[in-house]
Amino acid sequence: MTTIVSWLGSLALLLSLGGTAHASALAEPTSATSATSASGAGCDVVHSLTTLGRAQRDLLHRACIEGPREDGSTYAALFRLVSSSGWHAGVVSTILRRHERRSVTAWADGGFHSTPPALVAQERLESVLPKFARGERCPELRNSEDLAEFLDAVGADEEPEELPFTSRFASCVGVPLKAMEGTRLLTIRADGLVDVTVVMGTRDFVHARRFRREEAVQLGGHRFLIVAVPEASPVAVFANHENQELPLAWRGLMGRNSVIWAAPPRRSCLDMSVHMNAGTHLFIDGVRVDGGPPADVCDTPKGGHGPDPTVDRTVAITLDRRGSGVPDHEVAALVCENDRPVVRHLSGVAATAPSEQLRPAGECDTLRLDLSTPDQQRVAVLGVSKLPGCETSPMWATDVQERARHILERDPAHRGERDYANFSAYAEASEALASLETQMGGRSEADSERGADTNALLGSAAQEAWRQGIDTLLSFAVQCTPGEPSGKDQGRWAYSIRATSIHVSDLFARGYYSRDGLDLEDFIDVQSVGFGGVDQQDAALGALLDRIFEVQSPRIVRPPVDTHYRRSQPIRVSRVFEAPEEKDVDLSTPDSIVARFRPIARDRWTWNEVRRGARREVRPRACEELAHRGARSKEAIDAVRETFAEPSNKENTLTLMRSRDRLDISSDPGALVYEGELFPPRPGWYMVVVGDTDEEGVEDAVCVNATAHNLDLWGEMIISGGPLAYAPNGSRALLYLRPRLGATWYLPNHWLGFGFSLGYGRTIYSGTRGDWVDLDVSQQENLQWIRNALLLAPHVEARSRATKLPVELRARLGVAINSGLVDISRVDPALVEFRLGNDEDIVLDLDTDVNLDLGIGVPLGPVMLNIMGVASLSAVDDSLLRSATSVTQDANVYVGFGLGISGGRQ
Secondary structure: OHHHHHHHHHHHHHHHHHHHHHHHHHHHHHHHHHHHHHHOOOOHHHHHOOOOOHHHHHHHHHHHHHOOOOOHHHHHHHHHHHHOOOOHHHHHHHHHHHOOOOEEEEEOOOOOOOOOHHHHHHHHHHHHHHHHHHOOOOHHHHOOHHHHHHHHHHHOOOOOOOOOOOHHHHHHOOOOOOOOOOEEEEEEEOOOEEEEEEEEEOOOEEEEEEEEHHHOEEEOOEEEEEEEEEOOOEEEEEEEEOOOOOOEEEEEEOOOOEEEOOOOOOEEEEEEEEEOOOOOEEEEOOEEOOOOOOOOHHHOOOOOOOOOOEEEEEEEEEOEEOOOOOOOEEEEEEEEEOOEEEEEEEEEEOOEEOHHHOOOOOOEEEEEEEOOOOOOEEEEEEEEEEOOOOOOOOOOOOOHHHHHHHHHHHOHHHHOOEEEEOHHHHHHOOHHHHHHHHHHHOOOHHHHOOOHHHHHHHHHHHHHHHHOOOOEEEEEEEEEEEOOOOOOOOOOEEEEEEEEEEEHHHHHHOOHHHOOOOOHHHHEEEEEEEEOOHHHHHHHHHHHHHHHOOOOOOEEEOOOOOOEOOOOEEEEEEEEOOOOOOOOOOOOOOOEEEEEEEEOOOOOOOHHHHHOOOOOOOOOHHHHOOOOOOOOOHHHHHHHHHHHHOOOOOOEEEEEEEOOOHHHOOOOOOEEEEEEEEOOOOOEEEEEEEEOOOHHHEEEEEEEEEEOOOEEEEEEEEEEOHHHEEOOOOOOEEEEEEEEEEEEEEOOOOOEEEEEEEEEEEEEEEEOOHHHHHHOOOOOOOEEEEEEEEEEEEEEEEEOOOOOOOOEEEEEEEEEEEEEEEEOOOOOOOOOOOOOOOOOOEEEEEEEEEEEEEEEEEEEOOEEEEEEEEEEEEOOOOOOOOOOOOOOOOOEEEEEEEEEEEEEEO
């Protein structure tokens, strides 16, 4: 009978246990299913754990797929997670749920040890807590006022003043005193929680314990979990609520017995609008929120999200006061690259705020992300700074941003590949980007020595830029160097523009978030381009952008505007050569390149242009599109090709050699500058091109205006007389001096001009009257008289302009009004007729001269020295062949020589 009763009792117990097991089996899948739904599909979210290195992420990923191992490597990974400040330890909950594990314990040395005191205490608590709830154990505590006040505070959603679950409670329910040494109790309010995972770590072991809903003890209509944890250990708690998508999280350091969630965490919401490429998986705190199919990142079928997936939804999040133990939220986007999940985006969302800054219930924060791959690379300019020394220079640097935008939007080498992003719009919403402007603009060698701090700053701003959809961040600095205070460079300036760029797209494509020994400095590029004048700023900026974005088409840096045709025109070409794909192959770059140039016909002159001397801004129509050298246009290059296709003009070549100047040497061995000197054959407009020999190979062009002064100011001194003067029957000039000042205005053809001169003529005459020869007075002494004349002469002038000769030939023909005062004080008063009957010693005489001046001009810097030859017929109104009968009959032919100096102005 006893045997039967025992058998029946055992059967009943078995049925009871079986029913309980069955009930647990039913409850567990429900819990697991809900939890799995809440946590997202797959284990790929492990790859977003930037707290860990790649090896540790791979370890946890295998643990998520195959199950956790309790070894030293697992301990190191889990301890790092539970010690971190974020939600990352929550993946342990995912691993336990996937493999139906209640707990995992990993020791630092990878060995096996006796159960730690805190876990011994936990086992005892779990075994007696149901009896305590029923009042079968420690009824004095179960019915105490402390517990009643605690339950009243929890019912009112307030923090209790006293905590009943302490060492006294543990001793009362039978926890061994030794087990409570160095152990504290963590009370978790579990109302509405589907499951709870507690992760704790010490220097010896890491333990994770997952609790199901039914394991919580019910007291006063509330559910509680009481967990024993090592004192002074980091603890993280993650729980899935039956009505919430994102898990609840808490982390802290166990210094004393504590209770969490007695007052429910404050909730807020996140209004999301995220654009992504197909195949991108979006997570918040490890929970997938994009609504995609339940597949791993690299198993997503093609087109799984459609061409342009957009996440537009509102997600409930925790936003509690500071000190509540809530870690910040994290938004992560994963994509598949090379059959491996990598982080496409990572950013944080604050989970705590000062009490006075907490949003009222119902107000949502906004999250706007554009994670799609744009058709064009988006470039933002952080700012422009003038380095010391530029304050007094004529360089104006504040519009560099606008110039860069113009180039990126209009230049054919950039406009199809890049898009200018308005940085100001991003900076207003981003403290990280706004603060980076001055940091990048003022970077120096000392910054690189700051190591982790600099990387942290740049990484934070780069992350923000990536979040805002910016691919490249640029910062410009303008440097100005004055010429030597003495010498030819006095008053001249040399400039350079330095660009610091962060290629954010390259940075994050390489997985910066993985922190696999990646040096952020590898993604910072510093380039600079020098130039010699403010008018070359646009072309220099274009060449700088070519270097930054490795544009291989050559770019001509515009020479100075309207340089005198007798001076060489500097031609500089910036070019980037593509590096070979094989690392062991050296980059081969030529030491010289060939440019071509030819004169281009000036369009038909209008009378207004002729009248104003064809000012320098009047360009040929073929050069109009080439005027803005910063942004080349396709229309301009097409016009250049048409111009060079015309056989009317002779083509010349110009060899450009590689520049070795310090400002032209780049950190990139493929970025070179070639320079040469263009000597125009004569004044006029020239078109210079670089590219292949056929017209289709034109890649860049520039128009050069070799100018000649349209106003020439000159002065000269001519001497003649004696044997150089010819007057067969008149009065022979003993000495003839003629200093003159004049101005000549040249027509737009540059070689023909007209003008006037004002001069002084001094002639000393000596001789006898020709009609006295038959009177036998030939032995009479020579008479002498002097003529002082004012010469006013209009003229026409022609000059050669060819630079093949080092000198210029010029000819000037003019008629002069010769107003003279004749000094006859040395003429005998008895010669009444010869003195024209004048008793006075001064006679006024008006004559007309014809002057032909021939000269050879030798350039001497800004002026020209003229060696003159003169042929002049004076007094054309007097007879050269008849005998002179008075002092005013002074016709002479002068052949003289002299020196002159001339200089022009525009």
